[in-house]
Amino acid sequence: MTALLSAEGLCKSYTRRSLIRAQAPREVLSGVSIAVAPGESLAVLGRSGSGKSTLMRLLMGLEKPSAGRVSFRGQDLQHLDAAGTRNFRASVQMVFQDSIGAVNPRFRLGDIVAEPLRHLTALDKRARTARVAELLASVGLCPEDARKHPSQVSGGQLQRVCIARALATDPALLVLDEAVSNLDILLQGQIIDLIRSLRTQRGMALVFITHDLRLVRLLCERVAVMDAGRILETGPVDRRLQLQSRAGRALQDAILPALPKAKGMHAGAGLEDVNVG
Structure with a gap:
């Protein structure tokens, strides 16, 4: 089966410039290969500075890799024509x-x-x-x-608006970049439950970028651990x-706050059942 979205040998370096001279390039990603199958839910797990957000930007086509390639349904993102790019933007x-x-704070939520x-x-x-x-209703808003x-x-309602916007084009893949990290425990549970439900209804693939190992078990079927690019x-x-x-192991051994509970967890699942340490 052709991967929905894949990366092969991705490298990314940034050159820092000063008024005097350019400094040596700093490598942020090195030889990263990863693939997401249609309908799959994948967690990209890592601490701050591990390179996961840079990987996300490359996967989304927001930046170009220094080496390697990102492909959507087998086509290199850098070689997509205008129609292919439009399809990619609608699908991911x-x-x-x-x-x-x-x-935009000046826009109404509908806009x-x-x-x-x-x-x-x-x-x-x-x-x-x-x-x-229809989209607002699907995320529990009026x-x-x-x-x-x-x-x-x-804040929780606004994050639901952002989810509704992301679902507007019926994407095949939804990328969540620490999408519940700024919410309190109760709202985290509500948003996680919403995403689980929407994914089941729509059959979307999911990439969940996070540093929080507790949430991985609630949303994902497979995990990739990143560190130092x-x-x-x-x-x-x-x-x-x-x-x-x-x-x-360092993420597992970290002291974590209470886990937000999401609906649909197996019967009898308490905090001890989702303690991944």
């Missing part, structure tokens, strides 16, 4: 960590959700309005919320989730 959507920074519909679909204004109402501005809703190990997310790499 993202939810960022900072919902406030990810929206925020409709943004990808305006640019990536042929829907007319009436059809876009109906689609926005169609009337479309008239509100970001400052008039809570490399993928150290990959494996299935089973009941105990015993990681073998030094970086993976």
Whole structure:
């Protein structure tokens, strides 16, 4: 089966320049290869500075690799024509960590959700309005919320708006970049449950970028552990989730707060059942 999204031998270096001279390039990613199958949920796990956000930007086509390639359904992103790029943008959507920074505060919520519909679909204004109402309802908001501005809703509601926007084009893959890290425990549980439900309904693939090992078991079937710009190990997310790499073990041994509970967990699952340490 052809991977939905894949990376082969990705390297990324940044050159820091000063007024006097350019400094030696700093390598952030080195030889990273990874693939996401259709419908699969993959966690990219690593501490801050491990390179996972840089990997995300390359996978999304927001930056070009220094070496290696990213492919969508077997086609190199750098070789896509205009139609191919448009299809990629519609098929791979993202939810960022900072919902406030990810929206225009002057826009109403309905305009925020409709943004990808305006640019990536042929829907007319009436059809876009109906689609926005449908999307808001799908994330537990009211169609009337479309008239509100970001400052008039809570952080959890605004993150739901960002999820609705990401779902507008019926993507095949949803990328979540620390998408619940800024929320409190209760809201984390609500958003995780929402994403699980939407993924089941739509059959989307999922890439969940996180430093929080607790959340991996709730959302993902497979995990890749990153450190120092490399993928150290990959494996299935089973009941105990015993990681073998030094970086993976460090994340397991970290002291963590109480785990947000998501609906749909197996009967009898308490905190001890999802303690991955």
